[in-house]
C-alpha cells in the first residue's frame with residue numbers, strides 16, 4: 001500500500017480518486033457514505049481530518065460539535081468527480097471512483113428484470129472512453145492455441161452469421177458480501193449489491209467457437225477487453241479471465257450486444273461483452289475485442305495468484321494461505337435478497353407485511369426460499385416462481401405476520417436444488433473475502 005506524502009493536495013485534486021491515497025489497486029471504502037451519493041467515504045475523509053480546515057479553506061467554527069465522520073457538504077460536492085448519473089445510473093452507492101465501483105441498494109433491485117440504471121458496476125481498470133466504444137468499427141478476434149482458423153469478426157458479422165438468443169442471466173461479483181468478513185479482506189467492500197439479473201441478447205459462444213474450429217486440446221477460454229490497466233501501462237490488462245471449455249459451450253454462455261433490448265450501458269460493457277451466468281461476474285468480460293481458446297487453464301490477469309480463488313480447505317480467519325492451496329471459483333453459491341420493503345420501515349401491527357425478493361444458486365436452480373422473523377429459529381416457506389430460463393434468478397414473495405409491536409428482523413434463506421441452504425452466519429473466511437452468501441436481513445419496526 002502506497003501512502004502519499006501530502007494528503008491535502010491530494011484531496012483537492014479532483015482528477016484523481018481519494019482511494020489512491022491508500023492503494024494502487026483498489027481501496028477498501030467504508031461501508032457508510034454520508035449524505036448524498038458521493039465518492040467521499042467516511043474512512044477516506046477521516047484520514048484527511050487533520051487538515052480539514054486547510055481543505056475547506058476556512059476553519060470549522062464549531063468543529064468541536066461536528067459529528068465524527070460527517071463529511072462537510074462543501075467537500076462532498078467538490079470531490080464528487082465521477083458522475084454515475086452521466087452514465088445513466090441511478091441510486092447506486094459508490095465504493096471507489098478509480099476504478100469506478102458501485103453497488104445497488106437492495107430495494108432498488110426489486111424489479112424481476114434489473115433495469116440498466118440499477119445494474120452495479122465493477123471495474124478493475126479504467127473504463128474506455130465513449131469515443132473508443134464504436135460498435136460499427138468494433139472487432140472481435142477469435143484465436144488462441146486451440147483455434148483452428150482464427151478470425152476477426154465485426155459485430156455486424158456476428159449478428160448476421162449466428163442465431164440470436166435472449167436469456168435473463170444473473171451476474172454477481174465473487175466479492176459480493178465481502179464487507180462482512182472479519183478480519184476484513186482488501187478490495188471493494190461490497191455489502192449485498194453486486195448482483196443483477198437483466199436480459200441479454202447476443203450469440204452463443206459455442207456457435208462462434210464452432211465456426212472457427214476448436215481443437216480437442218481446448219481447456220479454457222480467455223477474454224480480453226478494451227479497458228486500461230490502472231498503471232497506464234498499455235501492455236498490461238486490468239483483467240483477462242475465462243471459463244473451462246465445458247462452461248463456454250453451454251446454451252446460456254453468450255457474447256452479447258444488448259441488455260434489456262437496448263445497447264448495453266457503457267459501464268456494463270458496451271458494445272460487446274461475455275456473459276457466463278451463475279459464475280463469478282469476473283468471468284463475464286466487458287468491452288471485449290478478443291476471445292482466445294487456450295490449451296491450458298488461462299493464465300491472464302487475475303487468473304493467477306489469489307484473485308477469484310478460495311482455499312481448497314477451510315481455513316481459520318486471518319490465516320495465510322499459499323497460492324497452491326487456492327482454487328478458482330466456479331459456480332456461485334445459493335443466495336437471496338429481500339428487495340421489498342426496504343430495511344428500516346415502520347409497519348402497523350395487525351396487518352400482514354407483503355415481502356418479496358429474488359433467489360439464485362449459481363449453476364443450480366433454487367428449490368425453496370424461506371423467511372424468519374425470530375432470528376432464524378423458525379422459518380416459513382415463501383411463494384417461489386420458476387426462473388424465466390436456466391441461470392436466471394427466481395422471484396419469491398411472502399406475507400409476514402408479527403405477533404406484537406417492537407423491532408424485528410426479517411431474514412430470507414434460499415435452498416438450492418441439492419438441498420444446500422444459505423448459512424445464517426457469514427460462511428468460511430477466506431483471504432480475499434469471496435462468496436459470502438449468508439441470509440439477507442432487513443429491519444422492521446412494528447408499531
Ligand SMILES: Nc1nc2c(c(=O)[nH]1)N[C@H]1C(S)=C(S)[C@@H](COP(=O)(O)O)O[C@H]1N2
Pocket residue numbers: 119120121122123124125171172173174224225226227238239267268269280281282283284285286287288
Ligand atoms: N474488461 C473488463 N471486464 C470485466 C471487468 C473489468 O474490470 N474489465 N470486471 C469483471 C468483474 S470482477 C465483474 S463482477 C463484472 C461486473 O460487471 P458489471 O460492471 O457490468 O456489473 O465484470 C467483469 N468483467
Ligand SMILES: [Mo]
Pocket residue numbers: 122172173174175280281282
Ligand atoms: Mo467481480
